[in-house]
Amino acid sequence: DSGVTQTPKHLITATGQRVTLRCSPRSGDLSVYWYQQSLDQGLQFLIQYYNGEERAKGNILERFSAQQFPDLHSELNLSSLELGDSALYFCASSVDLVSETQYFGPGTRLLVL
């Protein structure tokens, strides 16, 4: 158990809908990262937050957004969902801004029908 928690574990929704994925980092970790893992693209970095502020962006679509709250938990919002958004979404956390070692949560499996 990495100490990173994610909810929900599974999510089934329809195209055009909006969902919110939630992540709680390990106790004491200030950085939260979101990744998408799909069959045809491997593990792709989406976005990083550090102590409430966005710090780095990867291959995140404009339909997706995230935020980190004062208690350091983070939410990833996915809107106008398309079939191709079906994937595993992982949250990871690390101690500070430039800690390379990231600890991953169990993921949320999203299925868009």
Place this chain on the structure above:
Amino acid sequence: GESVGLHLPTLSVQEGDNSIINCAYSNSASDYFIWYKQESGKGPQFIIDIRSNMDKRQGQRVTVLLNKTVKHLSLQIAATQPGDSAVYFCAETIPARQLTFGSGTQLTVLP
């Protein structure tokens, strides 16, 4: 177009044998490397890391070797067990940049 599954390199080993999983990285400026293990339906799990000022690091039953000359990283698992069956990813980073993950290797331990 048709969606094609990611073609993962595979490695099958007999239980009790040693496993060697290889990874080639592309950025000569990368200075920190991590191996992750991902079991089916779970998130990647940190196994071991190594910095570029080292060429070998050992953990419990695992050893990571780094060859900066040829930009190659390997993970050695001693006395492989059924619980070691998983996808193994290497990841690299340069200072202040994000982790970049490799495509992974599927390790299957045969009884």
